[in-house]
Amino acid sequence: MAGESLGVEIVDAALAEKAAPLAEKLVADQVASKLTAQDPTLWGPDAESESAIRLSWTTLHKSSRPLIGEIAALRAELHAEGVDRVVLAGMGGSSLAPEVITGTDDVALTVLDTTDPGQVADALAGDLSRTVLVVSSKSGGTVETDSHRRIFAKAFAASGIDAARRIVVVTDPGSPFSKLAEEEGYRKTFLADPNVGGRYSALTAFGLVPSGLAGADIARLLDQAAAASDVLSADSADNPAIQLAAALGAAHAEGAEKVVFADTGSGIKGFGDWAEQLIAESTGKLGTGLLPVVVEGPGAPGFADAKSDATAVAIGSAIEPAKISVTGSLGGQFLLWEYATAIAGRLLGINPFDQPDVEAAKKAARALLDNPDALKGGEQPSNVDGTVQIFGSEGVATEGKLADVLRAFLASAPENGYVSVQAYLDRLDDASAALLRPEVAKRSGLQTTFGWGPRFLHSTGQYHKGGHQNGVFLQLTGAVEHDLEVPDRPYTLGVLQHAQALGDGQVLAEHGRPVLRLHLTDRAAGLAELVRALQEVDA
Known part of the structure; x- marks a missing residue:
């Protein structure tokens, strides 16, 4: 079809x-x-200034045509050098569209839209001699993407590879990232249309560059x-x-x-x-x-x-x-x-081109990163059941067995509300966490979403704070077995991941939303225990 x-x-x-x-x-x-x-007047006067600079996506099927040849030429150059493995560092629209495009065309693309050390380590474990890293960011300031760039640049250099020749940039014209790319001498910089927001950017350079380098038929997509x-x-x-x-x-x-x-x-x-x-x-x-x-x-x-x-x-x-x-x-x-x-x-009656609540979780995470003591010794679980530590926002019951806690938590959702399951885990090694979505939906009788953190922060994160305020939020975090340093930054990936979870939970709690965080001291065992506990919750 x-x-x-x-x-x-x-x-x-x-x-x-x-x-x-x-x-x-x-x-x-x-x-x-x-x-x-x-x-730009279609959404009323309050939205006009933003919509005036966000509507170029309607003609991308024409304006993106010149990219086809540029991308094909770079792909041919890379293949001539034996470089045929594409890793994408990007968040939100910068990763989601390429993932769909390459998945549908059945071509390989390693997508990094995570701060989980294990998942990033898996990407690093691939053959770096055959790898090109595409770093996609409108400004370059996205903390996840900047961390990936730093980690891969160091890994390339440690393997005797000229990192600058293996990094391709997608960004907006005149952005701080475009200037950094020029200073660092990165292989090539593709400039995307600045009058397109990230979630509408599937047919810009953000969607087409990583997809085309991976071998997807981007000409057909534009057709x-x-x-x-x-x-x-x-x-x-x-x-x-x-x-x-x-x-x-x-x-x-x-x-x-x-x-x-x-x-x-x-x-x-x-x-x-x-x-x-x-x-x-x-x-x-x-x-x-x-x-x-x-x-x-x-x-x-x-x-x-x-x-x-x-x-x-x-x-x-x-x-x-x-x-x-x-x-x-x-x-x-x-x-x-x-x-x-x-x-x-x-x-x-809303402006579809702004995201007024996305920044709140980022600010909270940054504040925690600036105060590492808050991330280290300040956390004491309210309860522990096996390998699962239990934390709850104000008003969330945490007593009893895990099944009791889950039962009470799901029962706290309002009528016609929803449950959001948010897994700050490894999307590959901890893939079984996704099985929780249908289990929670079945047990609660409520619409249930599932998101990998921090990826969902660039997706449904806006709705959670700005949309209908009838959600309850089940966060999953896990022990980090082998952490990864972020070069020239005062935090590791594991610390960043933890700060993102706690920061988002803090903002949700400030909005009066119930947050139950389950920390798995052993990820595999904890997920199994969680599934068993859910099965004890009456449907």
């Missing part, structure tokens, strides 16, 4: 009826054509987006973006503030993770928004049993109980969801 024409089907008749008048109004207001023309652009810019009730935005807006107005994604044979790998960031960060603010919930398949808890607070969306065939299905190529779907999300922002 990845190559078929773009299509949106509102399967649920009642939802289609409620969406129709919204679609008619969007057509009458010429929203699609104005968006294509990059009209797919170009083929979709005419229909998406049309002021017509048949415009899939108008249909999708109207359906999501109508559902939200009826209390369905969550959007549950299941792949139903689309041929696109990991699309939900990309859409999650786009929708959550764009809409989750001012106490409103759409919370994306990515599930394992159409039979998974949360999709198969979606209640009135959620809209089930199939990426692919319209399998029951989906209320909406979306089909089309990857390039077409990138553009479709960007249009639909921006238009949904108009319906929700």
Whole structure:
């Protein structure tokens, strides 16, 4: 299905009826054509200054064409030197889009959007003689990405490799990172369109450079987006973006503030993770928004049993109980969801191009890094069960066995609320943590999201603070067996990872949200104990 024409089907008749008048109004207001023309007034005067510098994504299928040849030329140069392993250091849109593009094209790309020392060490353990590091950051100031750059540069040098020849940069023109890249003499710097925000950047250099160097067919991707652009810019009730935005807006107005994604044979790998960031960060603010919930398949808890607070969306065939299905190529779907999300922002009365609450967790983490004593000796668990240390924010019950703590915690969620499971662990070695999402959803009866930390901080992190304030947050942290130094920085990766977890938990608690943190003194054993404890919680 990845190559078929773009299509949106509102399967649920009642939802289609409620969406129709919204679609008619969007057509009458010429929203699609104005968006294509990059009209910054579509979201009201408060949003105008930001939206005026964030709308170039509507024409990337044309403006990104010159990158195809540049990327192909660099790839050929690298291959001639025996360099054919691509590692990407990037966060948020800089990593999520390339991961979907390369996954769908079935080409290898090692994505580093983590501060877990074990996962970074695994990437370092690959053949450095064949490795090029792509460092993607709009400014260069992203702490995770800067840490990866420093660690790899030192590792290259220690292996007798000229680090500058093995580092490729993607950044904005005139950024501090572009200046650093020039000073360090890095192999090549690709400058992305500065008038595109990170979550809309799939078809900029941020999405295309690592994907193209890894071997993905980026020309075809742009062709797919170009083929979709005419229909998406049309002021017509048949415009899939108008249909999708109207359906999501109508559902939200009826209390369905969550959007549950299941792949139903689309041929696109990991699309939900990309859409999650786009929708959550764009809409989750001012106490409103759409919370994306990515599930394992159409039979998974949360999709198969979606209640009135959620809209089930199939990426692919319209399998029951989906209320909406979306089909089309990857390039077409990138553009479709960007249009639909921006238009949904108009319906929700928010600015889809800012992220006012993302900085709060970063500030809290930085404050902890500046006060290392707070990270070392100041923490005492409220309770311990086996290899699991239990910490709770104010008002969170921590007494009893782990199963008792989990039972009370899940019961504390408000009606039609949600559970967010946040794993500050190794996405590869601790992959079994993802099994917690369906277990928690089944036991709680609530929509449940799962995110790897700190990756989700650049994704759903905005919604958690700015969206509907009805979430409860289960954090998982783990003991670090072998830490990694960050060259010329006063902290290790393990310390940074811990600071990010505690900082985000602190901000959530300040918002009055319940936070239960489970620290695994033995990761494998702790995850097994956690699954067993969950199975004791009554569904």
